[in-house]
Amino acid sequence: MRDAAVAQAPRITPKVSSEDWIMRAVLVGIALYLTVSILLPLYAILSKSFKNADGLFVGLANYVNFFSTPALFWSIENSLTVTLICCVIVVTLAFIYAYALTRTCIPFKSLFKGVALLPILMPSLLPAIALVYLFGNQGIIKDWLFGYEIYGPIGIVMGECFYVFPHVLTIMLIAMANSDARLYEASDALGASKIKTFFTVTLPSVRYGLVSAFFVCFTLVITDFGVPKVVGGKYNVLATDIYKQVVGRQDFEMGAVVSMVLLLPALFAFAADRIVQRRQVALLSARAVPYQPKKNRVVDTAMLAFCCLIGLILVSILGMACFASFAKFWPYDLSLSLKHYNFDLMDGGSWNAYWNSIELAAWTAVIGTAMVFTGAYLVEKSKGFHSGRAAMQLLCMIPMAVPGLVLGLAYVFFFNAPNNPLGFLYHTMPILVICTVTHFYTVAHLTAATALKQLDGEFESVSQSLKVPFYKTFFRITVPVCMPAILDISMYLFVNAMTTVSAVVFLYSPDTALASVAILNMDDAGDVAPAAAMGMMIVGTAAAVRLVHAGLTRGILARTQAWRKR
């Protein structure tokens, strides 16, 4: 309304105050950071794919080489196959699970929700390792695969399904929560059957959520590296190919080419998702009435059974990894011992790696949250400077579309170039923090932007007319009101920094070895049980932090959000 009024008034060019200049300077600063941390490295990797080993420009020669080597380009088909299968399975399962949690009267809903979110706390390597213990040649339920091998597409699909389930479920839950009870009443009043209601009301109302879930699942699976690394067997996919090119053959140029090939589907899925999401906004109406599920014994029982089954699978995979980390010498000596937790004697792992991970996660959470929230605030609340804000908005979206492996490799090319003045960052903790903050920037930014959008612009106008400097408003009003979102962002950054492998695998140095990378290296060396043990350390830490976060949120909600209730 306010905007409309302004538009009709005679045009007055607002005076740009010194405050505005400060805000713009900070905004430009953050935009510069994103340029250096994502755009320039991406350019470095792109140009690398057009050069030969001696750094001479060779045009498309590397690409021609890629597409004329069957062992390489077949991976595209493999990647797409497992990814699409995963998406169909996970989106279906998550849809039913979310339906059970939002539209039925099953008991223990919060327990089921908690269990379903467990996989977020672990690196994708861990479920894959657990699968080996369950279905490998010495696996305890090996026969359940009817003689098929876990190493290959079957293992990849199973591991990825586990890994992406919570991400897809979260989207489905949000989509399901936003449905209008009046439509169900109308459908009921018109005498439509339950099944007809499902197809004419339920499904259409969540179709955008479904599409979005599908694309998120697609991006996560096609770019994940942990699962295929452990259980991929002979089945090559793009993500492991990049690693193999760079680490095995020291063929950085081909690594850059495969990176570009992997970037394309991820970019496509991301763009498609953004377009779909944009259309969703118009669907919600202010007059919608929240849907209240009614008891239905048959549906409730079936749904409870379904949730129990899924929950059981999720818990048993984690339980298997836990047991494996304590068993002395699988499968010949199953007595329990802590010897696999003695990381200092293992190849590629040490307790240092664990402390480094905590350090990285803490820095990422603190710096990342401050930067992301400030950036989002300036994009949402500063005045004028439309081009700058739009550019910043776009910059914030890019990291989501870039697979971690591509980002990590891009950093090697960019930061280790001999003429780069930022070269001193290479092999340090700061570069890992920069990489991780950037890698997870988009989701954090969207969370912050959503919270800020809910905050009325009047706050800024009022404080300005009272001559209160903007930073005071920011620290005394904006930050406290958005505290829940800020905690969510720091939690998200912390847990992801603990579990990420893909982006940092090319970047760590001996002084900055990380727990998640240690899992990879220990599994690679064949020390699978210690790898599982390190994975359990990460799960435990992430879970503990999550609990602290829950406690903090509750306390802060009580203190700062009381005004929301009447």
Add this chain to the structure above:
Amino acid sequence: MKSTWFSSLGLGLATVATAAILGAAPAKAKTDLLVYTAVEADELKKFKTAFEKDNPDVNIKWVRDSTGIITSKLLAEKENPKADIVWGVAATSLLLLADYDYFQGYAPKGLDKLSKKYYDTTNTPPLWVGQRAWIASVCFNTVEGEKYKLPIPATWEDLTKPVYKGHVIMPNPNSSGTGFLDVSSWIQIQGEDKAWKYMDALHKNIARYTHSGSKPCKLAAKGEIAIGISFAYRGAKSKNEGAPLEVIAPSEGVGWDLESFAIVKNTKNLKAAQALADWSVSKTAQEIYNEEYAVVAMPGIAKPVKNFPVGIEDKMIKNDFKWAAANRIRILDEWRKRYDGKSEPK
């Protein structure tokens, strides 16, 4: 900072001990020597302690990773090398890096006591010097072998028999130095045509290819597979830990590579790097090499290592490092074309 504090605690204790023995704390600051290595983690501590005992003014900082990763790290940094010395890394990798003019020659004191076939004799002073040999071997899990009624293989040829179908794992030569060493040795033993025919037959029996060279043996140790093509040190070590393994050196001959060192060109810590080079060819060092590896560069030192295949030194092929390094990419491409494609339908 916690991490640095923790690691320095262990190192600190060693330093304190050394200083106490010498009776006086060294007044001048220690030189930090950045050493890139592929030697397994559990051995590094003992090398560091022993070296620093003889050279109290040097502080070794390890950069440890598997051969493949260390090599790619070094290559990635070739414009702007970080390492002072590369130590305990495959000679094949060092030859590859030498092409980029990565190293400077140095003849460590006592070089003449080493066997000539274990260091670089084409350049004087040599660019690289070998420390000990890591040798291909086959790890055979006797429990699994009995379960599937598999006879113990004695030759490489045996592994192509239909009875072993799906029971053999080997490292992918495109990602593992050990894998390449196997392929290169088969070609050097039987000539290229026969070797590819052999690998065609072997491929039919392979369950899958692993990224790392030690994994096949560790998988065999755990019974995840019956037969893992790996290297002798790994097999002996797993067997010592109680795995039901038989470590076999096939009779046709086994491939090998050398853990070697080379000083990086234009290092700022040349003196310290040379001190490590001198120490590495000393009798003390050679005896430590021998604790886990049966074949070391100085003749007359090696004592048999527990559970190493007997007489493995006689089975080592005549390895032409130059040829292997020069043909590496061609062989790897050919291998990838043949075996690394789409997985076969079941």
